[in-house]
Amino acid sequence: MQLRQRSLIGRLKDIFVYSLVPLGTKPAVAPTSLLQLVVFHFFHVILIGLHILVAVAILVSRQYHVLKNNLLAFLYHHHRTPQLIAQDIQALSKIPRDVAVVLSYKESEEGGGLLGLMEQVADIASWCIGAGVKHLSVYERTGQLLDAHEATYSVIQRTLVSYYGSQKLPTVRLSTPRFRTAYPGPLQGEPELEISFICEKDGRQFLVELTQDYANKAIRGEMDPSEVTVDRIGKDVVDWIVSEPDLVIIFGPKLDLDGFPPWHVRLSEIYYTKYNNTVTYSVFLRGMRQYADCKINIGR
Amino acid sequence: MSIISWIRTFPLVQYFMVWAQDVFVSVLKTGPVPQHVAFVMDGNRRFARRRKLEVREGHSAGFESLAHILEMCYQVGIKTVTVYAFSIENFKRPPVEVNALMEIARTKLLQIIHHGDMADRFGISIRVLGQRSLVPSDVLDAIDKSTEMTKGNTTAILNICFPYTSRDDIATSMRDIVQESEKRNIDPDTIDEHMLEQHMFTKDCPPLDMLVRTSGVERLSDFMLWQSHQNCVVEFVDCLWPEFEPWRFGSILLRWGRQKAVEYRKQEMEQDQKVI
Structure with a gap:
């Protein structure tokens, strides 16, 4: 019991x-x-x-932001005219040289898939050229675009024609630092916009690979451990991947770097729009505006 | 603002606020709470400039604010708190200010262990992360004393990053591993993310869940780059650090808790479906 x-x-x-x-x-x-x-x-x-x-x-707040985003997208539309973009950019006090964007691969959705991703890159590239950005890093976590240079290039060309006409088409070069590939091969002079494709593996994974490389060198006696400094790593990271972006624009609904290479975001201005899930010009422009208004003072 | 500060002068209002905060903490405790939270305490100098105070006084006000926030953190049940007190780059500031900051660090560290109230009440062990070689010897003494005296506490951890940068953290970890490999203690092929993490300053801490930066600046400024670039909520708050009140932090915690609760419930439902 x-x-x-x-x-x-x-x-x-x-x-x-x-x-x-x-x-x-x-x-x-x-x-x-x-x-x-x-x-x-x-x-x-x-x-x-x-x-x-x-x-x-x-x-x-989502309803409010969606309404605001749609209204701004309507008010600030590029209409595929570089003059309008130039007008918007002229009002800014400074322009980033180096911009990174965080995109995400969406399956089975309108404007999704690989082609959707390429179209997004093409649009962003056109805006960057209009704004005078020199280098664009495209981060997509799974690395769908790393080995699709040729197809991406043709989409970009098509989009650029619709913006700038076929007479004075800006030059673009695509590269994937991870595979050390570039398309199209040798160019005459500097391209107007250099686009690099990076993925999750260029973040933590790269730092791991770098450590393995250093360790092997140290074992062979080619390198002293005391040579592993912030400057040395920084130099190798820039040589092997991409340079530090001045501005990171997240085209996602929340502030999530989604595995973007950690070494690179040290002083980058990070911009995102709440509840936004589309790649639109108004988001890009607002990112540029935030960068123009920010004051960078390292340590001071 | 003036209306709120006027209301605060009413009798019993202060008492009621403390009581309400206690209830709020008890409520938050019944839901998911982050394990590890990091703060960038930005805006002390702007606060001083706005109120026409000396820079030193701004930093002191920042310390007061930190004490309130920490109290809330440990009451709610957050295990590890990491604060960015001083960056290696901060040595570029005018020497008067650097000295003042060092003095604040020394006296406050000693104050914490002498009174022992907060450290002992919540069982906090204090750790100082960063490049020790750059710290003056008297401050180093205070650091060693405070870490030594609180070593036995196991409930919670307070990481003070002083002087710290995340790149330096990553580089130090890589250098240690290379050094070990040179001595043949580590096989280079076995190096992975986990090993790098185990050689960082934050090795014994749970993964970072939330990073809060005040003063509306939307950059990480070389803080917790490795820890915060994935699976971490980053909050940029548009107010100066001395004005960052426990209420404000509580609302951030509430939103985080709701998001997590929704995620857990989804997981639970998926598991149930698998069983059926």
Whole structure:
């Protein structure tokens, strides 16, 4: 009888303490006794209420931001005319030399897939040329575009024609630092825009590979460990991947670098638009504006 | 703002605020809470300039604000807090200010261990991350004393980055590994992300969940680059650090908690479906 009772209490405790604390909440402090459980649920109900309030607030703010984004996209449209872009850019006090964009590959969606990604790159490239940006790094986590230079190039050419006409077509060169490939091969003089494609592996993975390389050199006696300094690594990172971007524009709904190479974002201005999920000119322009207004003072 | 500060002068309002904050903390505790939060305490000097104070006083106000935020963090149950106190680049500032910052660091560290209230109340072990070779010897003494005295505390960790940059952190980790490989203790083929992490200053800490930067500047400024570039919520808050109140931080925690709760619930539902 006593045994049954105890097991009943045990079972009750199981039900109350473990089943009634919803697994999904993952509380910081889990209750262990009945009193604590009651107190826990008293406060947890308030928390659920607050979460609902937050959800409502997010809903309202999402509607507001979507409306704002659409309105701005309507007001600031490039109309595929470089003069309009130049006009927008002229008002800015400074322009980044080196811009990076974070894109994401979307399957089975309108404007998604590989072609959608290429079209996005082509649009961004056209705006960059209009704004006088010299180097564009395209980051996409899974690296879909790394070995699709030829197809991307033809999409970019087509888009550039629609912006600049076929008479004075700007020159563009694509490269993938990871594979050491470039397209089209040798050019006469500097291209107006250099586009580099990078992926998740150029981040942490590259630093790991670099360490392995240094370690092997150290074992062969070609390098002293004391040579591994911030300057040396910085030089190798720039040589092998891309230079530090001045501005990183995230074309996603939230502030998530999504694995963008950590070494590179030291002093980069990071721009994103809340609840935005499209690659539009107004987002690009607002990023440029934020960069123009920011003041960089290293350590001061 | 003036209305709020006027209301605050009412009798019992202060008492009520403290009580409300305690309740809020108890409520937050019943949901998911980040394990590791990092702060860039930006805006002390602008705060001083706006209020026509000396730079030193601005930094002191920043320390007061830090104490309030830390109290909230540990009450809620955050295990590790990392603060960016001084960057290696900050040595470029005028010597008067650098000296003042060093003096603040020394006295506050000693103050923390002498009173021992916060460190002992929450069981915080203090760690100072960064290039020790750049710190003057009297400050180094204070650092060693405070880390030594709080070594036994195991509930929570306070990482003070002083003087720190993330690139220096990564480079130091890489240098250590190369050194070990040269001595044939590590096979270069076994080097991976985890090993690099294990040689960084933050080796014993849980992964970073949230990074908060105040004063509206939208850059990382060489802080926790490796730790924050994926699976981490980065918040840029548009207010100066001395004005960053526990309430404001609480609302960030609430939003984070809701997002996590939704994720966990989704996971749970997926698991249930698999069982069926």
